[in-house]
Amino acid sequence: MNIDVEHLETLLAVVDAGSFDDAxxxxxxxxxxxxxxxxxxxxxxxxxxxxxxxxxIPTEQGYKVLRYARQMSLLSTEFAHELAxxxxxxxxxxxxxxxxxxxxxxxxxxLSEIENLSVEIIRTDExxxxxxxxxxxxxxxxxxxxxxxxGCTSKKLGAMRYRAAASSRIISRYLxxxxxxxxxxxxxxxxxxxxxxxxxxxxxxxxxGSRPTSVVHxxxxxxxxxxxxxxxxxxxxxxxxxxxxxxKLEVLHEQWFADVPLYLQRWAVDSIILNKIDSILVxxxxxxxxxxxx
Numbered sequence: 549m550n551i552d553v554e555h556l557e558t559l560l561a562v563v564d565a566g567s568f569d570d571a572x573x574x575x576x577x578x579x580x581x582x583x584x585x586x587x588x589x590x591x592x593x594x595x596x597x598x599x600x601x602x603x604x605i606p607t608e609q610g611y612k613v614l615r616y617a618r619q620m621s622l623l624s625t626e627f628a629h630e631l632a633x634x635x636x637x638x639x640x641x642x643x644x645x646x647x648x649x650x651x652x653x654x655x656x657x658x659l660s661e662i663e664n665l666s667v668e669i670i671r672t673d674e675x676x677x678x679x680x681x682x683x684x685x686x687x688x689x690x691x692x693x694x695x696x697x698x699g700c701t702s703k704k705l706g707a708m709r710y711r712a713a714a715s716s717r718i719i720s721r722y723l724x725x726x727x728x729x730x731x732x733x734x735x736x737x738x739x740x741x742x743x744x745x746x747x748x749x750x751x752x753x754x755x756x757g758s759r760p761t762s763v764v765h766x767x768x769x770x771x772x773x774x775x776x777x778x779x780x781x782x783x784x785x786x787x788x789x790x791x792x793x794x795x796k797l798e799v800l801h802e803q804w805f806a807d808v809p810l811y812l813q814r815w816a817v818d819s820i821i822l823n824k825i826d827s828i829l830v831x832x833x834x835x836x837x838x839x840x841x842x
Contacts, residue, residue, distance in 0.1 A: 555589040556617040566603030615684030619817050626820050638666040642689035644674035649770035650789035651836030658828045688814035705810040706838025712804035713797040714783035726800055728753035735782030736760045740768040745785040809841050
């Protein structure tokens with residue numbers, strides 16, 4: 549099926565701008581022309597692609613076309629770059645907060661060496677990032693899901709090991725025996741309300757259904773999360789890669805750890821820049837100290 553590239557570009561503009569009027573300004577055409585292009589694309593595909601709300605919301609079919617449009621835009625930009633080496637390219641990546649705070653340093657260094665590349669990092673939870681890939685918002689994502697989305701590939705990066713840790717103040721007050729029973733009664737720090745690591749550890753140690761009986765704090769920032777635990781707000785699960793710098797914290801027990809597998813999922817398109825970023829991320833992850841995934 550042949551699809552008008554101009555219509556795909558208009559769909560991208562409408563979704564990114566949030567409205568037909570704002571898209572018309574970005575494209576330099578009238579709102580009526582924007583509407584006609586979207587209507588023509590919908591007629592061509594036989595499906596409604598966007599809900600005419602403010603902001604505009606893609607339909608399920610719209611998300612599929614949107615992802616295709618972004619892939620075509622990426623390949624088109626790369627081709628233009630080959631013809632004119634100074635033409636800028638852009639790409640969006642979804643990355644979880646703990647990866648950004650630990651093993652991503654070398655990634656930034658190598659990305660900075662790619663000329664005329666604009667990178668947008670979208671911080672997302674490793675358990676929720678696939679939605680960004682599915683909808684075409686990002687071209688690649690670091691995720692805890694191994695099974696590749698349709699039209700995507702999946703590669704192992706390694707496992708992020710988290711260890712239960714706390715400050716000496718918390719240990720002396722609540723965890724003198726370092727027992728599961730004490731852990732349940734100890735103040736706890738979690739990243740956000742979607743963070744399962746601490747609750748999973750409690751269930752593993754104290755039995756199914758075990759919940760904290762003390763206060764629970766929510767600190768949704770990787771660096772501040774560690775700072776809060778260092779300050780004595782409670783115990784928490786911290787990446788080994790961060791514990792190296794956390795001098796005020798003690799590991800509670802050598803067996804109180806959890807491994808979160810990480811995978812790189814990306815569009816299965818033959819893109820020079822995506823292939824390059826794929827190689828950079830896989831190499832950086834495997835050299836960072838992440839644990840191997842069987």
